[in-house]
Amino acid sequence: MNKDEVWTRTLSDTYFPLSAKCARPETFKGSLQSWRLGNLGLSEMNCDGVKYIRTRSHFTNEQESSLLITIPHKSDVCFQQGARDTSCSPGSFLVERGDLPYEFSHGQANKLWVLKVPTASVRSRLGATDRLGALTFDASSGVGSYFLGSVRNTIESIELIGDAAREMAGQHLLDLLCLSMRSDNRILDSTASTIRAAHLQRAEQFIRDNLANPNLNSQVVAESCGISLRYLQRLFAENDHSVVGYIRDKRLTRCHEMLRMVNNTSTMAQIAHKWGFYDQAQFCKHYRARFGCTPTDTRKQTRLEAMARS
Structure with missing residues (x-):
């Protein structure tokens, strides 16, 4: 099994089925830690340049959809989904819809925090999620900054707390995530007056x-x-x-x-x-x-x- 296949399996087991293409397969290095926070998943990834591709064949049989919230640390990540082609810089976070095809990439080594969140949980707090895919949110101040700080604190403390506390941390992060997104006009329904x-x-x-x-x-x-x-x-x-x-x-x-x-x-x-x-x-x-x-x-x-x- 080559490095593309190994990394593909690692990511698919943690998030959902997708394909990975390493920028330099012969020298690629990557590590991934993941934790359960009740209904949420949280992970920290360190890896060299790579492109992830999710096609319709990857989610044909999925019963429940999820969103991935990606927080880059070292360099920008590029993301394309639907008609949107965007990039996300450190100090911001990116929303990826798991129920639509996409391409995600970074050309050089990067460190990423990723939250896997049930779409239904976001919808119950925020409303329709259709317009969230490929949106980048600034997290350098206000609630967004508090959300990122809470993710950091959770990762730093994760090995010191039990399962019940992890579930509570997951609910806290979910509420903060939705609160940081809810005031953005881009998620309003543009089909109505x-x-x-x-x-x-x-x-x-x-x-x-x-x-x-x-x-x-x-x-x-x-x-x-x-x-x-x-x-x-x-x-x-x-x-x-x-x-x-x-x-x-x-x-x-x-x-x-x-x-x-x-x-x-x-x-x-x-x-x-x-x-x-x-x-x-x-x-x-x-x-x-x-x-x-x-x-x-x-x-x-x-x-x-x-x-x-x-």
């Missing part, structure tokens, strides 16, 4: 920020956004949603996240109650409709997967 898009985005974000509020309903959302209930319902209907259905969907995603945390000791009822489900039977019904299995099945499968990895 500016005013209507802004109203819908504000309403959706209010919902995502208040999912744990037991009093969250259509009227509360409308009043908080300064629009009428009728107008709010029309905005969601134009996007093939209902307000109630949108709230339920995002709450189910948060419940699913918690059930996928191996070290979470909350009962099924406590998780459902935390995210606004007070009828256990209705919760299980909606959960099965959304994920194709019961909450109990999800928890059992997660623990089996954890045992297989250990």
Whole structure:
């Protein structure tokens, strides 16, 4: 097996299937450390120049999509996905969609931190992820800088903390990541008029920020956004949603996240109650409709997967 094949297998096992082409195969050197942070993956990579290619054949059979958040340290990385061709410099981070083909490369030795994040988890906090692919975000100040600092602290402390703390660190990094991206106008829906898009985005974000509020309903959302209930319902209907259905969907995603945390000791009822489900039977019904299995099945499968990895 040549170095391209070895590095391809290493990266594919850590992230998802792709192909690697080393710039100088005869002298290529690379190392990769990776850790589980609950639903997230975190890794530190040091390697010589390389190009990664992900084609449709790589993700034809994947059930759940992921985003890779790449943070370069030594030099720029180049990335092409869809119609976007961009570069990312140290002090910034790059978003890569795993459900679309792409090319990623750096011509010289580099050090990269990479977060693998479930797309659904970002969507439940940030909204649509379609426009995130190949976007670069400045992380030299503000929340972005805090996010990078938290990634650094996590890596430096990772061997000193247990699995439960790692899960909590993963949730913290996920929340900071989404917070650092959410104010960027590039992720707004450009297919709607500016005013209507802004109203819908504000309403959706209010919902995502208040999912744990037991009093969250259509009227509360409308009043908080300064629009009428009728107008709010029309905005969601134009996007093939209902307000109630949108709230339920995002709450189910948060419940699913918690059930996928191996070290979470909350009962099924406590998780459902935390995210606004007070009828256990209705919760299980909606959960099965959304994920194709019961909450109990999800928890059992997660623990089996954890045992297989250990």
